[in-house]
Amino acid sequence: MKHKDWLFLIPGMTTVAVITQVPFLLTLVYSTLRWNLARPDLPVKFYGFKNYWYFLRIQDWPQIPEFYYIVWQTVLITFCALALCTIVGFLLALLLDHAIPGVNVARTLILGPFFVMSTASGVIWKTTILNTTFGWYGVIAKFLGFTPVDLISYHPIAVIVILFSWRWMPFFVLMMLAGLQSIPEEIVDSMEVDGTNWWNATFSVKLPMIRKHITVAMMLGLIFLVKEFGLILVTTAGGPGTSSYTLPYAVYMQVFNASNVGRAGALAVITVILTLIGINILYQTIQKRSAIYE
Amino acid sequence: MSGVTLKDLVKRYPNGFQAVNSINLEIHDKEFVVLVGPSGCAKSTTLRMVAGLEEISDGQILIGDRVVNDVAAKDRNIAMVFQNYALYPHMDVYKNMAFALKLRKFTKEEIDKRVRRAADILGIVPLLERKPKQLSGGQRQRVAVGRAIVREPEVFLFDEPLSNLDAKLRVTMRAEVTKLQHQLETTMIYVTHDQVEAMTMGDRIVIMKDGYIMQVGTPLEVYDSPDNEFVAGFIGSPAMNFFRAKLVQADGGLAVDTGSFQVKVPKEYHDVYGSYKDKDVTFGMRPENIADDLPEDSRGQWEKLNAVVRLIEPLGAEIILEMESGQQRFTARVDPQSKSRLNQTAQVYFNMRKMQLFDVKTEQVIPRR
Amino acid sequence: MSDPRTIQEIQRSIRTKKAVRMTVLTIFVFTVAILYFSPVLYMHLSAFKTEYDAVSPSLFFKPTLDTFQKVLGDETMYGYLKNSLFQVFVGTIISLLLGIPAAFALTFGKFKYRTTNNKVYLWFLTTILLPPVAVIIPLYTWFQTVNLIDNRFGLMIIYVGFHVPIVVWMLHSFFSDVPVEILEAAEIDGCSRFQQLTLIAAPLVKTGIIAAGLLVAVFIWNEFFLAFNLTGNEAATLPVYMARFREQQGMFVAQLSAASTVVILPAVIFGWISQKSLVKGLTAGGVKG
Numbered sequence: 001m002k003h004k005d006w007l008f009l010i011p012g013m014t015t016v017a018v019i020t021q022v023p024f025l026l027t028l029v030y031s032t033l034r035w036n037l038a039r040p041d042l043p044v045k046f047y048g049f050k051n052y053w054y055f056l057r058i059q060d061w062p063q064i065p066e067f068y069y070i071v072w073q074t075v076l077i078t079f080c081a082l083a084l085c086t087i088v089g090f091l092l093a094l095l096l097d098h099a100i101p102g103v104n105v106a107r108t109l110i111l112g113p114f115f116v117m118s119t120a121s122g123v124i125w126k127t128t129i130l131n132t133t134f135g136w137y138g139v140i141a142k143f144l145g146f147t148p149v150d151l152i153s154y155h156p157i158a159v160i161v162i163l164f165s166w167r168w169m170p171f172f173v174l175m176m177l178a179g180l181q182s183i184p185e186e187i188v189d190s191m192e193v194d195g196t197n198w199w200n201a202t203f204s205v206k207l208p209m210i211r212k213h214i215t216v217a218m219m220l221g222l223i224f225l226v227k228e229f230g231l232i233l234v235t236t237a238g239g240p241g242t243s244s245y246t247l248p249y250a251v252y253m254q255v256f257n258a259s260n261v262g263r264a265g266a267l268a269v270i271t272v273i274l275t276l277i278g279i280n281i282l283y284q285t286i287q288k289r290s291a292i293y294e
Numbered sequence: 295m296s297g298v299t300l301k302d303l304v305k306r307y308p309n310g311f312q313a314v315n316s317i318n319l320e321i322h323d324k325e326f327v328v329l330v331g332p333s334g335c336a337k338s339t340t341l342r343m344v345a346g347l348e349e350i351s352d353g354q355i356l357i358g359d360r361v362v363n364d365v366a367a368k369d370r371n372i373a374m375v376f377q378n379y380a381l382y383p384h385m386d387v388y389k390n391m392a393f394a395l396k397l398r399k400f401t402k403e404e405i406d407k408r409v410r411r412a413a414d415i416l417g418i419v420p421l422l423e424r425k426p427k428q429l430s431g432g433q434r435q436r437v438a439v440g441r442a443i444v445r446e447p448e449v450f451l452f453d454e455p456l457s458n459l460d461a462k463l464r465v466t467m468r469a470e471v472t473k474l475q476h477q478l479e480t481t482m483i484y485v486t487h488d489q490v491e492a493m494t495m496g497d498r499i500v501i502m503k504d505g506y507i508m509q510v511g512t513p514l515e516v517y518d519s520p521d522n523e524f525v526a527g528f529i530g531s532p533a534m535n536f537f538r539a540k541l542v543q544a545d546g547g548l549a550v551d552t553g554s555f556q557v558k559v560p561k562e563y564h565d566v567y568g569s570y571k572d573k574d575v576t577f578g579m580r581p582e583n584i585a586d587d588l589p590e591d592s593r594g595q596w597e598k599l600n601a602v603v604r605l606i607e608p609l610g611a612e613i614i615l616e617m618e619s620g621q622q623r624f625t626a627r628v629d630p631q632s633k634s635r636l637n638q639t640a641q642v643y644f645n646m647r648k649m650q651l652f653d654v655k656t657e658q659v660i661p662r663r
Numbered sequence: 664m665s666d667p668r669t670i671q672e673i674q675r676s677i678r679t680k681k682a683v684r685m686t687v688l689t690i691f692v693f694t695v696a697i698l699y700f701s702p703v704l705y706m707h708l709s710a711f712k713t714e715y716d717a718v719s720p721s722l723f724f725k726p727t728l729d730t731f732q733k734v735l736g737d738e739t740m741y742g743y744l745k746n747s748l749f750q751v752f753v754g755t756i757i758s759l760l761l762g763i764p765a766a767f768a769l770t771f772g773k774f775k776y777r778t779t780n781n782k783v784y785l786w787f788l789t790t791i792l793l794p795p796v797a798v799i800i801p802l803y804t805w806f807q808t809v810n811l812i813d814n815r816f817g818l819m820i821i822y823v824g825f826h827v828p829i830v831v832w833m834l835h836s837f838f839s840d841v842p843v844e845i846l847e848a849a850e851i852d853g854c855s856r857f858q859q860l861t862l863i864a865a866p867l868v869k870t871g872i873i874a875a876g877l878l879v880a881v882f883i884w885n886e887f888f889l890a891f892n893l894t895g896n897e898a899a900t901l902p903v904y905m906a907r908f909r910e911q912q913g914m915f916v917a918q919l920s921a922a923s924t925v926v927i928l929p930a931v932i933f934g935w936i937s938q939k940s941l942v943k944g945l946t947a948g949g950v951k952g
Contacts, residue, residue, distance in 0.1 A: 004856040005772035009783065012765035012827050019802075019824020020790045026801035092695070100689040108935045109696040112703055115934035116927045117885035119905040124706045124923060127916055128720065134916070136705075136720045166702075220791075227794045230887035234906055248796040248888075256892065261800055268797045275794065308777065347847050368853040380844035384866045394852035441852075 024272075031265030038259035051266035066242060071274065074226070074246040077157060078278070081164040081225050086218055088165070089172030094202065096173065097180045107177070114170035118230030121167050126152065126235050130159065156236040156244035163231050168224055172217045179213030180206060215286050222282060226275050247271040296358045296448035296481050297323045298344060304352035305339050305505075313339050315505040316353065321483065326475050328496035329485045331528070336505040337485045338453055344483060345374050345451050357448060373442035374451040377458060379434045381426040381441075387413075388422040391441045412443040415477070432463050439471075443478065450475075452484040456491065468494055489529050493517070501525050523576060523657040526650060532581045532614060534650070535624040539577040541570045541651070550577045550649070554620025557597040560646050566662050567651060575660070578650035584626035585643045586615065586634050594645035601642045603634045617642060703927070709920035716917070734921040742896075743904035744925075747884060749815055750900055754822040755880045759872065761823065762830025767860045769831065770838035771846060784835060787828040795825070795888050806893060813895035821889055826879045833878070837871030838864060877937040884930050901926045 034047040055067040096107050113121065132138040132148040141148035151159050183206060191201050207214075229248050236244040238253070245253075251271060254264035298321040305314035313336045321327045329337040342348035344355055346367030355362050362370050382390050388409060395405045413419045416436045426434055435455060442450055452471075456464045472495050475482050486492055492499045493513045501508045501516060501524070508528075509521040520526035527533050539552040541559075548559040548567055559567060588596060604623070605616035608630070615626045615634055619642075626642060634640050651660040668676075697704070711726040734740065769784050802821065803812070811817030841864055846854075849863045865872065887902040894903065905926060 005768045005774060008764035008768035008772070008856075008860075012761040012831065013783070013786075015761055015820075015824050016787065016790055016827050019821055020793050020798060023798035023801040023805070024793065026805075027797055030800055030804075092699075095692055095695060098688060098692070100685060100692060102689070103692070104938070106692050106696040108938055109700040111934060111938060112700045112931055115881055115885070115930040116703055117887065117902045117905065117930070119887050119902045120923045120927050121702075123905055123919060124702050127919060128705060128709065129702055134719055139720045166699075223792050223794070227796070227888070229796075230891075230902065230906070233887075233891075248794060251796045251799070252888075252892070255800055255803065261804065264800050268800065271794065272797045275792075279792070345851060347850070367851050372851065374848070374851050376844045376848060378842065378844055380842065380848040382845060382849070382863060393849075397853040397858070441848075445852075 027265045027268050029265075030261050031269045033262045033265070035261040036259055037261060047262055051262045052270065054263055055267060055270065070242065070245045070247060070250050073157060073244065074274075075278075077160055077164065077244075077246060078222065078225050080161045081168070082218065082222055082282075084161065084165040085169045085172045085221055085225075086214070089169045089217070090176055090207075090214075092169070092173045093176035093180055094206075096177050110173055111170040113167050114174070116167070118167060118228060119234050122163065122231045122234035125163055125166075130235075152236055153240055156239065160232060160236060160244055163235065164225055164228055167231065168221060168228070171224065172221055175213050175217035175220075176210060179210030183209055211286075215283075218282060218286065219279060222279060223275070226271075226278075247274070297321050297325070298449055298481060298483065299356040300340070300344075300353070301356070302353035303340065303343065303350065303355065305336065305343060305348065306351040312351075313505050314343070314351075317502075317505070317507050319500060319507065319510065321481060323481055324479050326472070326482045326484065326495065326497045327500060328492040328498075329483065329500045329502060330487065330489055330492035331502035331508075333487060334504065335502040337487075337502050339505075340502075341451055341453055341483060341485045344449070345372055346370050371445075371448045372451055373445040373447040373449075374453065375435075375438045375442050375455045377454040379426075379438040379455075379458075381434055381437055383426050386423055386425050387418065387429075387437050387440075390426070390437060391444050394441070394445055408444045408446070409440075412440040415443065415474070416440050431459050432467065435459065435467065439474070443474075448481065450478075450480055450482040452482065454486055456486070457488075464491075471495065490531065493529065499529075501528060519659075520650065521659055523578070523652045523659075526578050526652070526659070530580055530582075532625045532627065534578045534580045535584075536652075537577040537579070537622055537624070538654075539575055541567060541573055541575050543571060550575070550651075552577065552620075552622050554622045555599040555601075557599060557644050557646060559649070560595045563649075563662060567660060570651065570660060574654045576652040576654055576657075578652060579624070579644055580648065581614070581625040581627040583645040583648040584624070584628075585645070586626060586628045586632050586640050588641075588643055593647065595647045596643040597646050599642055599644065600639055602639050603636055606634065606636055703931075706920045707924050709917055710924045712917045712920070714915060714917045730917040730921045734918055734925060737922075740904060740922065740925070743899055743901050746815060746894075746898055747900040747902075750819055750822060750886075750890075751880050751883050754819050754826065754883045755876050757819070757823045758826040758830050758879050759876055762827045762875070763834055763865065763872065764860060765827070766831045766834035766838055767864055769835055770841075771843065771859075771864075784831070787831045790825075790828040791832065799889070799892055802889075803892060812893060813897045813899075815898045818890060818893055818898055818900075821893065822883050822886065825889075826882060829879055829882070830875045833875040834868060834871050837868040841867050874937060877933055881930050881933055884933075 031051055032047055032049070033044055034042065034050070035044045036042055055065065058064060092110060096103065096110065100106075127135065129135045130137050130151055132141075132150050137151070138148045149155075187205065187209075191205060196205070226246075227248065229252065232238060232244060232246060232249050238245045238249050242250075247267065248271060251264050251267045254260050254267055258264075298319075300317055300319040302316045302318060303314055304312065304316050306312045317340065319327075329340060331337050339348055343350050344357075346362070346365065350363050357370060357372070382393065385393065391409045391412060392405045395408065400408075409422075410419070413422060416439060418433065418436050418440060421429060421433060421437070426437070429437065435458075438455065455471075456467050459467060468491060471484075484491075484495065492501075496513060498510060498512055499516055500510050503524050509516055509525045511519075516525055516529050520529065523536065527536065537550075537552045539550045542549055542551045542556075544551075544556060544558065547561060548564050548571065549556050550559060583594070585596070588598075599619060601617040601619035601624075603615055604618050605614075607614040607616075611630065613628050613630055613632050613634075615628055615632070617624055617626055617640075628634070652658065653660060705720075708722070710730060711728070712724050713727055713729060716724040765787070769780050769787075772780060774780060806812045806814075806817055845867075846859050846863060849859050854862060885902060886900070887906070890898075890900045890903050891906065894900070899907075905923065
């Protein structure tokens with residue numbers, strides 16, 4: 001009996017390990033090599049931490065290497081998008097938690113963007129909405145009497161945050177809505193009998209009760225947001241310059257633009273480490289805040 | 295021949311905890327044996343080891359003449375009825391009952407014959423097309439039993455099958471299960487925590503506690519001659535009254551002195567109890583052997599004492615009285631015509647012929663044989 | 664009561680208040696919902712415009728199917744479409760085939776150490792956290808060596824590797840809802856472990872399997888990063904097509920809209936169908952941990 005159980009696991013585990021875990025180990029190895037695909041003349045050799053150092057070292061103070069700007073941008077975008085998704089997502093979930101006629105249609109509409117592929121979303125927003133001449137933004141701005149500024153060029157980070165949030169908020173709404181729906185009827189009824197006002201009912205009772213759902217939504221959502229790549233590529237392409245680079249985007253550029261496998265590896269490892277740190281911080285913060293409610 | 299034998303059976307968990315402590319039991323072919331005891335006594339664990347659902351740590355289990363330690367559950371030729379019935383939710387009743395036979399590649403005709411026969415016996419023929427969720431608890435339980443019958447196994451195993459039914463249904467089903475066992479003439483091992491079920495259904499009862507067998511015997515044996523305090527207190531409802539007492543010399547004979555009252559020991563027991571004179575003992579007296587009015591029953595030896603009635607629980611056919619005599623509290627089961635009044639002193643009579651004495655240290659009964 | 668109205672009048676006024684509240688709420692909810700989805704809705708709308716109409720944002724126009732015909736007539740798109748369909752169908756099925764037994768074993772398996780089940784389950788979960796960015800380099804170099812770049816099967820294997828954990832994650836909690844006694848009864852009835860899974864457990868978690876399948880299908884359909892970096896012209900999928908479309912077609916908005924509609928419609932419909940079971944599956948899987 002026992003041996004059979006392992007048989008069920010092996011195919012799945014092997015595939016996953018080979019595709020995801022083994023390559024990651026390889027990335028770690030690559031990050032210690034000097035390996036530039038565009039320079040076949042330079043032999044691949046062990047480099048130790050020099051690749052990491054390339055990004056991390058601060059040579060001419062007060063000029064900070066680009067790397068830190070990119071880290072800051074990543075953190076900023078991720079944090080803002082996460083906050084927006086959670087807060088507005090919660091409000092939307094509350095809104096959808098009513099038994100109004102056609103609520104399923106409304107839910108489908110709001111969940112829609114989650115199913116639209118990032119590249120398509122990005123293209124839609126860029127050409128039909130954000131375009132200063134032909135997009136709704138431009139048209140409405142002119143209608144209201146002010147000159148539309150090219151948001152993509154002047155406020156790339158804001159644009160990315162909004163796009164990220166728009167695309168991923170439905171996931172948050174989905175999770176939190178499910179949480180709200182699983183609150184037992186009796187609690188809602190007893191609050192009504194007690195005459196609890198809306199504010200208290202929502203923030204003192206419902207919010208703590210769906211803590212688990214919010215946690216999962218935020219943790220998974222954070223991963224999805226950090227991984228998101230397509231939206232940046234088709235809208236700002238990381239620009240202008242590198243002002244809207246995120247770490248994953250920077251890795252991509254290192255591999256396919258600069259062809260520097262070693263450096264890309266180092267950057268990728270740094271990304272993963274920072275992501276893990278980020279998740280940890282997020283997790284601790286949520287735990288602390290929920291302790292208040294205990 | 296399909297008896298079941300447990301030899302030095304042990305169940306040890308990886309953390310070291312030993313749930314079943316080297317028990318030995320011989321169950322005869324066609325016998326209806328009940329394993330009974332409080333939760334945690336390992337009765338279910340033992341049953342599951344017989345079924346093959348639980349690994350045997352040490353010892354042997356034999357079904358018939360076969361040692362089945364390494365035999366897979368499906369090859370042991372046993373059938374089991376679970377507490378929660380464990381019916382397959384996605385199959386209708388017919389398919390539920392036919393499932394095992396289909397797996398063993400029985401012919402369609404044979405399957406149909408067996409399923410219909412079992413359904414007939416259990417009275418569930420009109421339910422054959424229904425799904426489990428459309429059935430009541432009692433009906434589901436019958437289907438679970440039907441699923442077992444259809445297998446025509448060597449041994450039936452029942453794991454607290456009536457625990458999830460309401461009280462009235464339980465009483466009816468008890469009789470039906472007993473009747474069924476006689477009809478099928480198959481060995482049956484039945485686990486329950488309810489001593490009433492054990493008493494009414496088993497040919498023999500096995501009382502377990504903490505992974506040990508406390509006593510094996512017919513219902514009457516364990517009731518009249520319990521081997522130890524645990525069995526004495528477990529069998530019988532309301533439970534036997536226990537008193538801390540001393541066996542003393544009194545009036546030319548022995549008497550039990552509880553500190554609050556003294557009752558004389560029948561002369562015929564003086565020999566067996568003699569060695570405990572002046573020693574501490576635990577004195578046991580069943581509520582049904584206590585009366586509040588001197589009965590005409592001349593077979594008993596009735597000793598009188600005074601007690602105050604503290605609680606009256608009328609049950610219709612009888613009344614349960616909670617009484618207090620000095621420091622001692624005890625329960626009595628009396629006639630419904632009783633005239634006892636709350637907080638009034640009454641004269642109570644102990645039938646000392648039915649007394650039991652237990653060694654204080656070992657908790658074993660001081661035998662009278 | 665000092666209220667001069669009759670009881671009926673009071674009841675009626677409460678009902679009207681409730682009706683008014685409902686109506687206002689409904690209008691508000693739908694406004695928000697439509698606004699939120701409007702970028703996509705507008706794009707669907709634009710797909711029916713001529714190029715001329717599509718250039719400036721407008722809600723009223725004469726609808727035409729010409730743009731659709733043009734887009735659907737574009738031979739190159741079919742290549743991408745076929746690849747996407749391949750990845751979704753094959754990828755989802757294989758992910759399910761590998762993930763379902765794994766989830767089953769994780770939930771019911773009896774291993775030497777009791778903690779094995781949980782440890783392996785957590786191992787699967789950590790894989791979901793992995794950003795493709797971290798593995799793209801070795802995957803790319805490895806694929807280059809074995810000539811699997813721009814190869815449908817190559818990409819599919821990667822997709823399976825990345826999505827099996829999602830199947831395991833979701834199905835584990837669905838399997839946890841199946842009482843162990845049912846499998847024990849099946850065991851006594853004569854089922855082998857494999858039969859326990861195929862005859863008993865799997866039919867009982869049908870909803871979970873469908874939800875997991877739909878979720879994986881949507882993720883694969885929309886997946887961009889791996890497809891973009893590991894495929895060329897032969898194996899590229901629709902998300903890559905969208906990215907290239909922008910580069911090549913520039914400002915042909917109507918065509919873009921039509922192409923986008925074709926490309927995203929299946930996923931949106933999938934989402935609409937699976938909404939309820941997705942919620943159940945996602946939260947069951949996510950919340951139970």
